[in-house]
Amino acid sequence: MGQTSSTATPTTLPEFALHCLRVADASPADGKLEPFFDYLIGVDAASSVPTNAQAAMAVPTPVELARVLEANEGIPIRLTVYNAKTQRVRDVTLTPLRDWHAGSGKARASLLGLSVRVCNPAAALESVWHILEVLEGSPAEMAGLVPFGDWVCGWAGGPLHGESAFHDLVEAHIDKPLRLYVYSADLDNLREVVVIPNEKWGGSGLLGCGVGYGILHRIPRPATPPTEYFPHTTGHVDAARA
Known part of the structure; x- marks a missing residue:
């Protein structure tokens, strides 16, 4: 979804990722992130507040993601996203903004219009x-x-x-x-x-x-076997709005 390129699913997914629960209409994430199927598994280390100095990509906690968004308001950032339905990983470029809600006259607390929760992407399609x-x-x-x-x-x-x-x-x-x-x-x-x-x-x-x-x-999945690898990563159980 969105202006992205994708690769095959990694052979090892992070133990925890940020599950995209809801995407607000007309928000920076609208049309680029897919609720319930998308998981944020990385934030561009070139962002102002990288989450892991040892890796180009690292799974952020909700607090770390919020810090990255605050530091990059109005500046495009790159997220790495795993889609459980297609079993593919893609890069998504988004620009955090507060005034994305047209006509509201108010700044929005959410910079992406995204609600996220930490959970295990490997079990993404089990509870359907x-x-x-x-x-x-x-x-x-x-x-x-x-x-x-x-x-x-x-x-x-x-x-x-x-x-x-x-x-x-x-x-x-x-x-x-x-x-x-x-x-x-x-x-x-x-x-x-x-x-x-x-x-x-x-x-x-x-x-x-x-x-x-x-x-x-379960929801039908592609038959193509996974070919790529992402390092095993852990996180914290939490919920937040980005």
């Missing part, structure tokens, strides 16, 4: 739920969920973790709007879907659809 059969007249059908072509990647509160997480989330939203982030394999895009789980629609289940979880139900 494949939409299977969708029953006629069900909440799932009313929300526009597509059987076999859609995967639930997260919700308005962020990613989900563990096989029972999606079931628990649905149970907690009976008769209440539930905002999900759904990936379409047919269109290769991530969209927002609002569904209202309920028992009144006249069929079986709160959503009226089958859901698959596990290795047989």
Whole structure:
């Protein structure tokens, strides 16, 4: 995505990276970083505040990333990004800005319009739920969920973790709007879907659809084997806005 070049996936990913959860509309990151699938695994060491003097690229902590952005406001910086869906690494050039929200009349606290969280990119596509059969007249059908072509990647509160997480989330939203982030394999895009789980629609289940979880139900990945290497790197569990 964006004006970038990409290479094949590294044989060894960093243990921790900055997971891109949300990208604000019209922000510096809009159209260049892909929410839920992109992970920041490096910051250009030529930036004013390099994160690791021993390496050309190093995984920043949220605090280090914020420091780099502050020091380079209005100056293009280069990020190294791993995409879990394509299994490729690419360079992305962004310019941190505070006045990116047109017409707001206010400076933005976020210099990129990006919400990030530290987690393990190797497990990026493990916690997704494949939409299977969708029953006629069900909440799932009313929300526009597509059987076999859609995967639930997260919700308005962020990613989900563990096989029972999606079931628990649905149970907690009976008769209440539930905002999900759904990936379409047919269109290769991530969209927002609002569904209202309920028992009144006249069929079986709160959503009226089958859901698959596990290795047989993960988002399809490219068959090309990884060929490149990135050094093993550790980080800290945290969350922040960039």
